[in-house]
Amino acid sequence: MAGIISEPGIRSIPGLLLARIRSTPDAEALRFRGASGWESLTWAETGVRVRELALGLLSLGLGDGRTAAILSGTRVEWLLADLAVLATGAATTTIYPSNTADECAFVLADSGSAVVFAEDQGQVAKLRSVREKIPGVAKVVVIDGDAGSGDDWVITLDDVVALGRDQHPAAYDRAVEAITPDRLATLIYTSGTTGRPKGVELTHDNWLYIAEAVDSLDLMRPDDLHLLWLPMSHVFGKAIEVAMINGGTPTAVDGAIDRIAANMAELRPTVLGAAPRIFEKIYNTVLATVRAEGGVKLRLFRWARAVGLRHAADRREGRPSPLWLRLRFALADKLVFAKLRARFGGRVRYFVSGSAPLSPEIGEFFDAAGLQIREGYGLTESSAASFLARPDELRFGAIGRPLPGTEVRIAEDGEVLIKGRGVMRGYRGLPEATAAALEDGWLHTGDIGELDERGRLRITDRKKELIKTSGGKYVAPQAIEGKIKAACPYVANALVHGDRRNFCVALVTLDPDLVAKWAGARGLSCDMAELTPNPELRAAIQEGIDAVNATLARHETVKAFAILEEDFTVERGELTPSLKLRRRVVEEHYRDLLDGFYDGMIEKV
Structure with missing residues (x-):
């Protein structure tokens, strides 16, 4: 330590x-x-x-x-x-x-x-x-x-x-x-x-307590260089602040999101914490770039990704890769992954992802490239850090075991309950809300989850955001939304809708930077109103949704989608300041559009 x-x-x-x-x-x-x-x-x-x-x-x-x-x-x-x-x-x-x-x-x-x-x-x-x-x-x-x-x-x-x-x-x-x-x-x-x-x-x-728990896992060292861009108004950033003081970790501070990539290349940090959206953006930028280049580079990237994923899976499961795979991975690393690591300074020891679920596809790709992402989980009410994936037991889709000193229990309805020194003392001036959240010292997280055989937590959805279709089937929209963003490089945000409906649909927004590159390569206008109905763009997103649907149960599949002309924003109340989706607000803003899926106003796909 x-x-x-x-x-x-x-x-x-x-x-x-x-x-x-x-x-x-x-x-x-x-x-x-x-x-x-x-x-x-x-x-x-x-x-x-x-x-x-x-x-x-x-x-x-x-x-x-x-x-x-x-x-x-x-x-x-x-x-x-x-x-x-x-x-x-x-x-x-x-x-x-x-x-x-x-x-x-x-x-x-x-x-x-x-x-x-x-x-x-x-x-x-x-x-x-x-x-x-x-x-x-x-x-x-x-x-x-x-x-x-x-x-x-x-x-x-x-x-x-x-x-x-x-x-x-x-x-x-x-x-x-x-x-x-x-x-x-x-x-x-x-x-x-x-x-x-x-x-x-x-x-x-x-x-x-957070300082003690993080210290026991050897996360922040004096010889690290930490890049801090996280919003300090959010509990994730505050937890990092305490950990870096305890660890004596030099920290470069710059809150400009648009400078993260440039700062990493210039400063060459070893540690960085981020929300999943940052990793999604990086992944989608890489994917869109190689798709635009096409030809040999695209085939090389796909080959390297397949080799890297298999090699990383062997490592995570503790089994030796066969010689032929090790040789192929060495070549893939030299031709593709080393260049990707160099874009981040070449010294990254690990990333920490928190504040929202990380898509397993994103985590597996970064791991294959030698850029390990350790996913964490916690609430403002639990001082941010309650669970963290250990490097020797990564399983993407599962967060990891509790931090030392934190207890976890799964309630009968699937809700995750937490107890420990990291849990808040209460809500200011709200004794009834405090009593409802803290029962016998157990914090009711509002998240639905399960523990695997090694005690690693997997969050399946928010307790209040589970969709129940008109056929009585439950759907966890957050997991599907994460898969859509990972499968569709041009998608910035997604909302899956279907509560009390007979099937699920989606609203998707576009990443303006990536779509602008896509449009420019085709000589098209970058105006979103002109791009959203573009058949080729729609087909590209449909391809990703089809790939996601292939992994889902029939009642979970997205039967139709609409591309919105503008992204969800904090200013309109559609996102929280920490960029989490306010599902009910978005559904209300686009009520007529969503109703249209079920009224025959929009063609089913």
Whole structure:
């Protein structure tokens, strides 16, 4: 184990940070984009910045029992602000920068946040527009830009740091020493796929457990380089933050999704966490590229993929591959897979996939290429990390065994129940919802799953999202949607519909980048309204759906589909901020289209 979590006396995240600074003060901690390129901070330098900012917050009245919010994308200042807030004894409330002004107002009022870190003037304007709804917010701290004119409600990050430099350093140590493990550390509001968002209360001990569990699996090492792009407003990103402090893992921070590939090629990281959509995008880009090139390159890719899949399957099952397969794989690796690994810097030790189910087809392909994906599972209510696939027992389609210290049980109706130190203390101000979610210490996840003979968990669907056809048959739409996205390289999102209907249909959206390349190669317009009815494009998607249908029971098969002109969006409420599908919202938005499948308005395929 590389971490310092086992050292005596660590009772909080700020305490963990101080232990890390004592252990490796001069090692690189954070790397970030500055005015002239990548800059970095050592652990000691990180500690100085956190201390100054925390002292400034203490001078503003933040401290024990209070909360502060961060309304920003992922950047190094997010991490520094979070650690500084925690060091005062306060708790951090996370808010997605994509949230509307009214959504921000709800979270700020419900959490009782006294201070808000706002990324830029756009976020400040959002807060000003709802100021009368957030009377408890005493200060807004803007990260980029000046405070503007008018009043002193808004100050800059530099202003707070300057306040901190005028304070006695001992105040920081006293505040950190007073933090107990049961103190509230983080408030994360659930995405609210239905109804009111709920504030999940996570304590310092919840996060220290995550640090311990991750450390026992040797996931984050001092000699790794971790690329952090995950939304820090999401629990997945927060779990990674704690793990990298414990592991002393240098972390490059850049929240720009469109720079992930370029950053990987430039930085050559060894560890990266992502949602399945990122891996789907990579896979579909590779597939679309070789299909467009056709000829020898396409045949070579298909041959290498088949060889790689068989070779990887032997490795996962612990059986030796025959000599002829080993020789073919060596050639396939040299001609195809090594080039793919080079696109990601050539040093990736593993990826972690979380926040949604990973298609087995995607996982198997990456594994064949020597880019291992370890799928994890957890909820905001369980501090993100409850299960993780171990490298020596990968089985795509199954997540893995529980982390050490986490218990799992499958209820009679198939619901996955979790117990352990990672489980939240409750929902803020909602005792009835807390009691419903936590029964005798067991967290009701709302997910349907099963355990295999080795204790690995397989999630089949959301309890409330299972489709029951008019014939009484159950269908798990998430699994089919994942298969469609893996089989159709031009599909960005898919929704399978069929509850109380006599057959299943699908709505699919297109990946604009990949479809633009496809259209350009054929001299076609890139306008989605012109492309969606294109017979050749429709045939390509139909081919993928046919392949998926061949793996399904008859009642699960997709009998018809429609291509939408635009993707699902967070702004229209069709996706949560963490990009999960809000099924009921999408179905309502496209109610007439879906009804048409069953009314004979759209031709069955």
